[in-house]
Amino acid sequence: MRRYILRRLAQAILVIVGVSLVVFFVIRLSGDPTYLLLSAEATEADRARFAREEGFDRPLYVQYAEFMRRALRGDLGRSLRYRQPALPLVLERLPATVELALAALFVSLLVAIPAGVISAVRRDTAYDNLTMLGALFGQSMPVFWLGIMLILIFSVRLELLPTSGRGGLDHLILPALTLGLYSTARVTRLVRAGMLDVIGQDYIRTAQAKGLPDRRVIVKHALRNTLIPVITIVGLELGTLLGGAVITETIFAWPGIGRLAVTAIFQRDYPLVQATVLVTALIFVLSNLLVDLLYGWLDPRIRYT
């Protein structure tokens, strides 16, 4: 067990280093920040001086080595745009992103588990077909379009909810729905498939044969055994939701990491892009590891080697 965790942690470090390499070089290939950061009147000499001051005139591998050396001490550089250390800028936006991701997850579980169960139990009925159609839409609807539609309907027309921003619970509803829809669709399908699988098992037939009421068979015997793979997915979804809220956060002016990343990328704020991507990658790697460990705790048949 300990060896397993150590090995996974070593892998995680490799992943993070890989991500840092990719983001470091790709963002530098994509354009020069001096044109976006200096005023339009700046001369070539100004640009050269800026590049020298920020160290952009050195060879890339030297810049990368310097970046890694500092990163190991927890210093991810200063944002070019905000002129503040990059890491705190990212971390102070983490609560908003976590709040939104958890809310989205909550919404999707609340809808997906009952919907999936009923769908499986009433397989091939109109209800089932409708749910599956809905899931298909949910998975294929562009987040961007959905977000705008929700704003137009619930905020502008019905005047029920605020259009954007972070504040009370009412601010959370639309972005959580928007972000959670894809997960809802995915988990619904998964629960349905899992239930169908379990319903065919011998122990379900046994339970029915000994005369247990249907409701009890489904909730106590079938659903419980379906939930294990669901939990795995939920863990992974949480990672995706945390890192994938880029569009949703931008539409709803949600002050989280995703929106920070988008702004930083458009402005070629190298240190800030690096910091957001690294933090997101770290969250993703750790949540994956956590899920794998929990999986073993939930299902003792699984052995770590």
Add this chain to the structure above:
Amino acid sequence: MINRRSLVFLGLVLGFVLGGIVLGSGEASARDADIIISQKADVETFDPSMTNNTSTHNININIYDTLVRLSDDGKDFVGELAESWKLVDQTTWQFKLRRGVKFQNGEDLNAAAVKFTFDSMMDPERKTRERPTYQAFKEVRVDDPYTVSFLTHKPYAIALTQLQYLMIVPPGYIKQVGWDEFAKKPVGSGAFKYKEWEKDVRVVLEANDAYWKGKPKVRTIAFRPIPEDAARIAALQRGEVDIIDAVPYDRIKELQGTPNVRISQRQGEQVYIGLDTLRFEPFKKREVRQALNYAVNADALVKNLLLGYAVRLNGPLFPVTPGFNEKIPAYPYDPDRAKKMLAQAGYPNGFDVEFALSTAFQGIAKGTEVGEAVAGQLGRVGVKTKLNVMDSAALFSAYSAKKLQMYLYAWKSSPEAGRHLETLLHSKTRGYYYQNPEADKLIDAYFAALDLKKRQEIGRELHAYLREDAPWIFLYQQMDLFGVRKNVTWEAKPDYLMRMRDVSVTK
């Protein structure tokens, strides 16, 4: 066993989620100020020397004061902190400061504060963002406690244009708390005081009752950044915010149809198509460049794509640039003449050219549509364009690496001073795509002329010359559009700043 564990776990997850949501939901924020302004971007820093971002300037201008300000018609300067000013000699601009102005912490705003503002901005150690913009100034001299002189390296006709953006900061406060703290909790002398900043959510400012020009008309103003156009417009329609910036052209009609909302406009970017007159063979010939000006129907672009919210330009000068001559005709749309001129220049069958653009580059409205329309019009006279749509940063890089043949470009900064003529068309500054000793001579003379009459005279000559020489395909100046609730008195101003001190709200 398995079952119980998984249920416990699921319960934990749900509990965590609910707890997170409940904890996360703070106080409601529906209307937390008398006037709420929504721009695309949040404030970057409250230290005005460390940013050149327009959204940030718009917030800071309410906290700080400047020496002078552009009049509302955009043609002259009026005093703010400066009671009067004069040109002592060719390179010395002297300002008499208003007495008795205090920063919000009680500090005196005097000549020493002005000098401190300039010196700290130009200090190489601080690596300020605004330093390059003020390179024309040599030093600031305190003549007496309320008289201060700005010395330039050489005669610099547009000194005031530059100084209208210099926000004066409090030396005592900064020495006491340090620059980092100052950048987060600013103190200025302006009409509003810093109250609260929740990053990416809102900046709240409250009235400075001791303001030297008298109390502002509202108690609080807030800036709420909303990056997405559709959401920003929805917030305005709903009445969550009162003023929004950057209204896209394709939403004009919808906003015009919304009750309680009006559109406020000011002259914005000059949009033109740059031509590589140095390396691309056909564009080396003046006749070819003129022919392209005849081939493009800029009036149609203004009317159909920009819905009339733009002014056709007859050359590289803005209508407010000294020396602008409205009598010079713009190139008329005349494809036959264009074809004839191309044939005479040796291109009877036209030529192939790469046309680079970036959709919202420098605030260009409908960039791709404009590019496609121009490409179609050029195709009719035989010039086959290959459209290359790029990201802004990539276009900037290619532009300065002198790799473009033809590109859609926009210019906004200080149009009233004609500064763009020097930056874009003088061979000593950018000179990336156009270098012409004749033009250089005229531009030099133009900027050395401190007397306005003389400047206008040279400006007219320059205007006529550049129109003839056609370094660009001249298009139009588009309008910056703002959406405003009808009960708010704010109007867009030509200096690009959003001062809220005189703005009021009726119920």
